[in-house]
Amino acid sequence: MMADDIKKITLPISGMTCATCVESNQKVLRETPGVVRADVNLATEKATVEYDPAAVSPADLIAIIDKAGYSVISEKVTVPVGGMTCASCVERVEKVLRGVDGVISASVNLATEKATVEFAAGSLTISDIRRAIEAAGYTVLMTGDDRPVGDEDVETRMRRQQYKRLQLKVLVGAVLSFLIFIGSFQWFGDLGPLSNPYVLWALATPVQFWVGWQFYAGAFAAARHRTTNMNTLV
Known part of the structure; x- marks a missing residue:
């Protein structure tokens, strides 16, 4: 097991009242296969765990703490994700989110275009989730104060703006x-400027790099994660 494979998570624990509680939590965590190190602090009521994600998951750690008679405080947030086109996109977004330190679980729904993320309370912010999704080549609909869009009318309006931009690109791309x-x-005869190959090149450039930019960006993001998606096919 390489050092780079080790992940760390801080879990807020409720129900601890004394040093015995600390020892109890440390004992069950340290005895868990895949856990490299576990330290519990009574003052902050938190457990800091270093673990091998190939052997144990954050959800497993929480289950172990629950079984010991304590509970982990977690938060859950749902964020609208744009740019997903297939099951491969869903799998990649879920994989990226689950790799973020502090994330307990992550599920993505292609039909609703939303990702639901459960994470240890206080371990990360919405911005962390957004950066992870954007690094994978997708977009997160956010309000001006960097919160996920929660109001249905606001989300609908933002998605409508996305569709309008897409419609404009389709129209411009079709005309060009x-x-x-x-x-x-050539059998159309002399069409003036349209018969000039440099003019055709100039017309093709925005089609490739403005209309089609989202496909290049999506394919490049997939390549960085050593995978492919519908953007790669396009």
């Missing part, structure tokens, strides 16, 4: 592609 198509066939 039609002009390129016409100019590429």
